[in-house]
Amino acid sequence: MTHRPPARLKPLNLVPMTPRSIALLLVSTLLPAWTLAQVTIDAPKAGWRNSAGAREEYTQAVNYPASSVNLRPGQSETAQIRGRIANAPKGKPATLVVNGVAMPLELREDGRYARPYGFGNGSNSVEVRSPDGKSRARTQFVDSYEGKTQSRLRVVLSWDSPGTDMDLHVVTPAGGHAWYGNRVLKDGSALDVDVTTGYGPEIFSSAAPPKGNYHVYVNYFGGGADSSILTVAQVAIITNENTPREKQQVFQVPMRAAGELTLVKSFVFP
Numbered sequence: 001m002t003h004r005p006p007a008r009l010k011p012l013n014l015v016p017m018t019p020r021s022i023a024l025l026l027v028s029t030l031l032p033a034w035t036l037a038q039v040t041i042d043a044p045k046a047g048w049r050n051s052a053g054a055r056e057e058y059t060q061a062v063n064y065p066a067s068s069v070n071l072r073p074g075q076s077e078t079a080q081i082r083g084r085i086a087n088a089p090k091g092k093p094a095t096l097v098v099n100g101v102a103m104p105l106e107l108r109e110d111g112r113y114a115r116p117y118g119f120g121n122g123s124n125s126v127e128v129r130s131p132d133g134k135s136r137a138r139t140q141f142v143d144s145y146e147g148k149t150q151s152r153l154r155v156v157l158s159w160d161s162p163g164t165d166m167d168l169h170v171v172t173p174a175g176g177h178a179w180y181g182n183r184v185l186k187d188g189s190a191l192d193v194d195v196t197t198g199y200g201p202e203i204f205s206s207a208a209p210p211k212g213n214y215h216v217y218v219n220y221f222g223g224g225a226d227s228s229i230l231t232v233a234q235v236a237i238i239t240n241e242n243t244p245r246e247k248q249q250v251f252q253v254p255m256r257a258a259g260e261l262t263l264v265k266s267f268v269f270p
């Protein structure tokens, strides 16, 4: 019996690693992770849910002089939009799209975002886009139970200049005036927060809007250091959200200087 000689391994053609080549190798492997923003959505989760009995705070804490969109402790997972954009460029807002309505989304230093959101009955979708628009994540879920509060009228104000304070004012058919100084009206409709540091959104929502005439105003309260910068305010009006009768209208209004007050839209509900 003859022994087969052990197979000889083909010698690897190794290039000697110098500190410089190691550094180059590291850079080339890590570069994509450094430069590409990556969006993750932690809440809401996709799928079916029943949020009956969940704690869903609509109005948010306001801290003057600087107030941004914020989440109260104890807020139910079913009424949050939360996640992170890794490697997001600093100083620019991301974009949040809820059921087709786009709004700016402020990111913290570490790229995290969190805000409450009162989702309606039925199918809801949330999309988050990185500030450069190149990375996005999307989730869709269905929330349904008898008696769930539905936003039948929603007005969303957002704007495109950092460090500025725009204010949403909504006047209802009964003469009620929802604004930062009076955020909850007798008919149950409410303005969520007074954002003073740029972008918004400030959202007015009503589950049982009385029939009649509504007026939506935007007031440029202040904050912009350079009055030559034009700020574009966007107002989205959504009626009968998540129903076959849903209607969305979006208006864009240029605002130039603090003190300016613009009637953006008057409309009749329903």
Ligand SMILES: [Ca+2]
Residues within 6 Å of the ligand: 165, 166, 167, 168, 180, 194, 195, 196, 202, 221
């Ligand atoms: Ca404001």
